[in-house]
Amino acid sequence: MTDWNAMSDADFRKEVRGFFEAEYPEELRNLPHRPKFAEIEHWHRKLHAKGWVAPAWPAEYGGMGLNAAKLLIFYEEQQRWGVNRGRDMGVQMVGPLVIKFGTQEQKDYWLPRILSCEDIWCQGYSEPGAGSDLANLRTRAETDGDDFVINGQKIWTTMAHDATHIFMLVRTDQATPKKQQGISFLLAPMDQPGVEVRTITTLSGETEFCEVFFDDARTPRANLVGELNKGWTMAKALLSFERISSGRRTWLKMHWASLRALPVDGALLKTLSSATVLPRPLSMSRIMPHSIRVSPISSSVAKRWARMSRCSRSG
Numbered sequence: 001m002t003d004w005n006a007m008s009d010a011d012f013r014k015e016v017r018g019f020f021e022a023e024y025p026e027e028l029r030n031l032p033h034r035p036k037f038a039e040i041e042h043w044h045r046k047l048h049a050k051g052w053v054a055p056a057w058p059a060e061y062g063g064m065g066l067n068a069a070k071l072l073i074f075y076e077e078q079q080r081w082g083v084n085r086g087r088d089m090g091v092q093m094v095g096p097l098v099i100k101f102g103t104q105e106q107k108d109y110w111l112p113r114i115l116s117c118e119d120i121w122c123q124g125y126s127e128p129g130a131g132s133d134l135a136n137l138r139t140r141a142e143t144d145g146d147d148f149v150i151n152g153q154k155i156w157t158t159m160a161h162d163a164t165h166i167f168m169l170v171r172t173d174q175a176t177p178k179k180q181q182g183i184s185f186l187l188a189p190m191d192q193p194g195v196e197v198r199t200i201t202t203l204s205g206e207t208e209f210c211e212v213f214f215d216d217a218r219t220p221r222a223n224l225v226g227e228l229n230k231g232w233t234m235a236k237a238l239l240s241f242e243r244i245s246s247g248r249r250t251w252l253k254m255h256w257a258s259l260r261a262l263p264v265d266g267a268l269l270k271t272l273s274s275a276t277v278l279p280r281p282l283s284m285s286r287i288m289p290h291s292i293r294v295s296p297i298s299s300s301v302a303k304r305w306a307r308m309s310r311c312s313r314s315g
């Protein structure tokens, strides 16, 4: 097994760059939408065969075991070449949580299926009335024999219509003094009569977001991660994994650089301005304020990475 961390940063970058440039399908570069799994399946199979699906996971669980510095290089090269993130909520979110808090049985069962994308995950946190105030969530789960029975609704569930499983926060105790108590973290299959997914069409015409309705849906009690009623701890831990992958510094910088490089009166700007999706004509004076905001975001992400490198935490 290759010890990637033993390589120099320059050699590692060359290796990653070489693989992406040689193997990543041209037609999938810089996709403007989140693909369904079928669209990127052949790429996923290649990545899986190479053992590169989970760069941050420890090698013992099938990951590359990269330290924070190498992980940053990996993501930078991924973004530089326009490589799609894939359906990564399993790898980026629930996988690390299972590694940290799951039982041995849960690790043995779920982790290989995440890597192979046999299971494709979506995130069931937000609800109508529980967004910023997430602890306000009302979807409830009650025990019934060896199962939990789930009733309620989630919203903004990205790509739920292309997921086989959902990791979700549910209320398992209604009578707690604080609303952060009495929440549990469950894994549940989507393909069952009690689960209904409805897509939400956004202004741009995309249907990535969904509502998910649970009407006596079931999941085995063995799919509880962490302790019953201690799901808030799981929720926070998972969001910290999510943050690590969300600050797409190279991607932000690259796209703003492209925008800034456009000639103000160029044909592309004119085409965009005449497109019906834009409410007002596009001009550099409208673009520049956003560009200024990108710089602090980008530098804050860089600082966070540097801090993580010092703590050797790669998430």
Ligand SMILES: Cc1cc2nc3c(=O)[nH]c(=O)nc-3n(C[C@H](O)[C@H](O)[C@H](O)COP(=O)(O)OP(=O)(O)OC[C@H]3O[C@@H](n4cnc5c(N)ncnc54)[C@H](O)[C@@H]3O)c2cc1C
Residues within 6 Å of the ligand: 122, 123, 124, 125, 126, 127, 129, 130, 131, 132, 133, 155, 156, 157, 158, 159
């Ligand atoms: C790209 C994207 C993907 C997402 N994917 C998922 C997903 O897969 N799964 C999932 O569960 N969720 C997902 N979400 C949902 C996201 O987590 C929620 O949008 C977020 O939690 C905010 O909730 P909300 O939209 O209900 O906004 P609200 O909570 O209604 O907030 C609206 C505005 O009011 C402000 N506000 C709220 N409360 C206060 C207050 N007390 N004081 C002052 N200001 C306040 C907020 O800052 C915000 O600006 C996604 C969101 C985005 C943008």
